[in-house]
Amino acid sequence: MERFFNNAGPTKPNKHYHIDPLSRVDWDDIKHLIDQERYFVLHAPRQTGKTTTLLTMMQALNEQGDYACAYANIEGAQAARGDESKGIPTVCSALARSIEDYLGTKAVNAWWHETGRYEQPQDQITQLLRYWAKHSALPTVLFLDEVDALVGDTLISLLRQIRAGYAQRPAVFPQSIILCGVRDVRDYRLHQEGAEVITGGSAFNIKAKSLRMGNFTYEECEQLWCQHTEATGQPFDSRIFPELWEDTRGQPWLVNALGYELTWEFKPARERSCLLTLEDYRSAREKLIQSRATHLDQLTDKLREPRVQRVMSALLSSEESLDIQNIAPDDQQYVEDLGLIETYPSLRISNRIYREVIPRDLTWIMQTRIPNQEQVWYLTPERRLDMPKLLAGFQQFFREHAESWLERFQYKEAGPQLLMQAFLQRIINGGGRISREYGLGRKRTDLFIEWPLDEAQGFTGPVQRVVIELKLQHQSREAVLAKGLEQTADYADQVGADEAHLVIFNRDEKVPWDDKIWQSEAHCRGWRIGTWGRSQGQHGF
Template identity: 20%
Template sequence: MRRFCTSGPVDRKTCYYVERPELMEEAIDHIENWRYFTVSAPRQTGKTTFLNDIVEKTKDKYLPIFISFESYDIENKQQFLKVFTEDIIEDINYRHNIDLELKIPTITDEIKDLIKEIHMKTGKEIILMIDEFERFKNSKIINDFLHAIRSIYHKKELHRLRSVILISVGYLSGILEDNASPFNIAEHMEVPYFTKEQVYDLLIQHEKETGQIFEEEVKELIWHNGGGQPGLTNALAYDLVVKKAKNEKIVTKSHFDKTLYDFLKKYINKNIENVISKAKNEKDLIMQILFEPDKIEFDISDERIKYLYLNGVIDECNGYCCVKVPLYYKKLYNHFKPQVNGEKTYMATIKDTIRPYIKDDGSLDLNKLLKRYIKYIKQRGAVMFKGRNYYEGVYQYNLDQFLSLYIEAAEGKVYPETQVGGGRIDLLINFNNKEYLIEVKVDITGNEYEKAKKQLIEYIKRNDLNEGWLIVYSSSIEDFEYILEKYEDKKLHIWFIKTNFESPSKVQ
């Protein structure tokens, strides 16, 4: 019985596996046409699995050799040539069951003789694949190596080196620009995240093999929260079937809610921890990207943006920087949220409970709870908001913390940045099996205000709800205000929250 693979590379004999036919076709086309090219992808995106697939699909016709520079902590050229040759011998034996004795080059230029010798002894043209290429930091040796490859490239049919594939976490342009004319930037390939169809394909494989079924909503939630990131997608599915819904016939949303909670609050996941670790190195920028969406233009020439992108933290969304994987966003949000825990005693006193905000039918009286929130802001606004840049997240997180304090006391949940209706809502409340959508805006223009209302109405319609909430924090308004607008049979509750306080308010 196969399973969801949570660490790579994926063995299709023991793990569910997703085909990438278009990507594979492009790679094979490059090889057939004697192209030397580069491949990149952030870690845990299935890059090595894809490259192992290239080996399997080409080994009958050619001699693919797949080595890695990951542990090449090498100081001199002779040592490099020795280790390089030994790795090639080992891989040929491992993948092709051919035991070769090869002469170790004494100078880098003799690599072409090494390639000729391999061809003579095997009778096959060679595909040389080098993973973790950027990890080898000795620039002098790398430069000499790339010059040798360039020399071979100009007579590739003579040397029978059909293709060279350099693989890395990110672009290799800085390493290659002076030394590697064979590696045309137009023939650089990126291994993308799974598409929605590929995520569903993965889940359906499990259903067919085990008979255990994912509810349709659960499939959507796995796709949306994992964002197609292969490592996370498999990890979420694995946790569901092995831990939360073990021996159950159907994997339900209730199971998924428990899995999501554990990933957000309990588990130490290597993918997520790596993203947080990299984000810490560019804290100011990631804070802006998290809490000031659609403001930071995506420009790969900015070294900070390039660093976060190549490490899988951010991506490009309509020309702007974004955190495309929702689960990453939620973890980063929790990690970088402003530290306002000291406000808890002001948000709810010993007399405050959730009971007054629950209607007779068990639903949440969110407007009444927001009135309590405004009372708190009038008391604490000057302390909390004065001098703050809103990209620090102080507004959204302040509201999140306030709502969570009351709602979680009654077993409800408040989720930040949740996928709904083809987009993301800033806050989603789940209370007694009913959802409440809240969009948060700060100091917006009139056009942005109208756009926000229209967008929220669309979310309400697509989620078959009757109402939604738009919270507008503004430094230009004189006082707090509530507006109720109706769109056909849908209600839009709009709350304007004043943020411009000259001194601490005395209002009780």
């Protein structure tokens, strides 16, 4: 059977293209920590290959022959929430089964069912791990996965029972325990009824180190995809690889999902003699974004969390003032651990696909409920987007609906920009593309619209390219225009646009809606730039 790109579950080398999991962590460092009898944390965002790596490390340790190592996923205990009497037995059951499954010893599972399950939950994990360590011919090592899925008393009890046996390692307790999850233990928030929040760091203060598993490198992305060429003979256009890197920044699920979309879901590609072009890739990318795959849904679900919202609001609004006021270091680190942002070389959303998915998801309900939006209204006889007509239509829409829409919008700071993106996305969805650039301190949002002029040829034929620069007005109109025109011209030069517009929002709530909406035209460095907005107005535009 032909191998394929894995976009669901742990990787199986005999079935999937893959990068050696042990090359993605500092394996020598991990072995050193285990030899030193350390307890530590390994964390990584979801669907980055964490489980695959843990299983590979377990296999390597067991083959080495110095340790008896088991892996256990305890996510099932999440259903118990803070009910320790249900959550801890669920954890113990998973541990006992895993020890039997991976090491072939039935003694621990038998002890659990015959004796352990009748003990007090506050001591069950400690006793189970003691029994395993005492009856094992080799020092024991445990990889405990999805720890941060647990909450409340269940999680507190787990951490404290592990800590209780720590001093007895390795004779009667595991030599090394590795806690695995999306977040570092310091970000566990353990709420107890009638008590203050306890942090994971205080409940598990025996942690020696926190290790974070990263994304693929550029070279690994290309290496992974070239395994398909080596296996099937099917070539990729070399221009795909820089785009793949910018779209994913090496996020493993995205790299694999795009590979699967392009080489299998794109049915012409099943003829392996077919060259896969850059436009084939871009079409696969758009289909993946529109699919609302589980990974992307989980990603956007995090946007509702208050800690995430505080960081993402600042990034989406591009307001420099929000940077200092609203982003706490702990919040920023938490959102980075989730894989939503990167902080080097500058704070921004992690990759180009996330930058597309996040505003689309936040505005999806808006897109479906914006009335009377048909593409034909905004197309010229030559099938060009009539941008002046489209932007004038948005002016009127914003004047009539902005106040009611923005009032119930979760991301109010970025509301005007997101509302405009929803309006444009509804029009462009029928065949065009919108690329977005925004980030903390940019004081603007850059939109780049590509619209194919010939439906039959699509993006391989002539394409209309339009830049729209969005800015919030915090200074005088003249000052914002001067800066905005320079920025718009820069971006238009950068992407090779043939049309450019600057849109300015003024959110001064003291100003009534009665003054005229304004539209003008300016010239900057050889560009003729349409300028749109209103110098006054509530939430102004």
